[in-house]
Amino acid sequence: MAKKYLFWTLTTLLILIAGYVLTSTVILPVVNKNPLPEAALPSAEVKGENNAKKQEKGENTSKKNEKADKNSKKTSVKVQSVPEPEEAGTGSEDDLMKLFELKKTEMLLRAQYNLSSEDSIYLVLDLINKVATLEMKGIPLHDSNIKEVWVSNSIKMFHNEALLHWIAQPFVLKNAVATIVRVPFIVKNAPKDTIEANKSEVLPSARKTEDVYIVMNFERNLQLVIQQSEISDGENKMRIDSLRNSYVKREIDKSIKALSTLKREAIMPKIVITVPKSDAIILYRALPQKPRMVLKM
Template sequence: MENNIEQAPGKNRQTGPVITAVIITVILIFFTIMSLMAPGKKLKEIRLKFGPEETSENQPDERLYSDSAYMALLKERSFFQARTSMAETDSVYMTLNLSDSTANLEISGVTVHSVKISSFRFSGILKRTDDYAISSMLAQPMNITGDLATIKKEPLMVKMAPKDTSEFKPDVIPDTSNYEPVNYILEMDNGIRIYVYQTTDTLKSNNRRRFYFDLRDRLSTAWQYAKSAAMFKVPEYHPFIKIRLPKADAKIIYRALPRKGQVAVYM
């Protein structure tokens, strides 16, 4: 009896870490399951909002959705519709043509700046799922609702007031972004996030800053996922489009776009 009594505390100490490990494992499994469900939830929302209406009298034959020629024409029409809608405004807007790897700034339908996209990739649900629903969604211009960047939207220019007009000389303040890596994220109103990175930089400091920029975004996303999972809700998934541009062009596009600008994408 005495031996049993003496061993009891040891058993409790061994059981504690096991219970903790089991709880952590269950939480991680639950978090993983909820995260895996997020893309499916987003796709379902897109299909409900932009998919063909079952009661529509003019609904095309479903066999057309598997016709590559028909879907190619549908994508071109969607891109044209989005560009036409944006051309009616007086603002600068961006078009991304991933088919020919170009990023363009346009005003009233006229291209004022064009750059070749070095590389790109995007979420699987934007390509390998419901082409009709995705094309219908992209037929509408995407509105920028927010951004996160490693450079300022407008460079700060400081000028000293002269005593009189004869002493006036424009102060040339160097744009510090010439020495800073250019990376930014554009948040769209339909949930898509457009990531723009400058092309590969040989400076280790720039690569390190891009790493921390990505890490900050990933941690923010993980935190949002954790909060949703804690409330037993499927997290909000954000489809992404990631492109790489030359540094100077990436900066031009970011600063030319209005804060609440518009974007059209052809995939």
């Protein structure tokens, strides 16, 4: 009888522990999408994450920050690092938050300024003011008002310093998948004579485009999804759903793999913006093959 109680107590306990482990390491990160991408952190920062004492003292970062300060004074604009750490210091939480916000603004402006020296169109995604702007040479070409923004919890949970490092430099697109083509070319054979030319002449009309859902995977482990605000149905909806589900499938695969390897690849933080269909098409087609993006958040 006693053995029976012991058996069920142990079994329940072990199941609870198993449930906790699975929930905290596999299920929650997938549901909340909260892991910090390793690529977002510079090596010193990763060390700091693993070693709380080192982080408190800020030993590793002080030299690096001094270098960064020197670099920032040069004409070529480089990323300025986080505030100078030192053994002792003063300042309230409000002051620090203010400083972080200022540093963030400064870094984003630097990134934007650096991009303006390039010869291609880039995207400035301002999640604070909910505007996606196409820019070139510092000139705003097109503003798209974002109707809805969804940001992964993983990004919301970034430590301020990690966030600064993560967004300080422009994101470069690795690859993109979309329900529309980038250049909708129509191939036409030249007519043999004028009669055939007159026959084939069709009055032009505004082209109908399919519903828009664009998945853009950027370097530093960021996924940006641009979706149209108009409701889609039928075949279009199926295509969009299959693209949408591919993200969840990939993350579940990573989690399953983690059960055997005990090491889960970092979840890809995701930002979803909803814009009018016309704007989504403009954003996708105006950007070059490997565009850069400044993320303001």
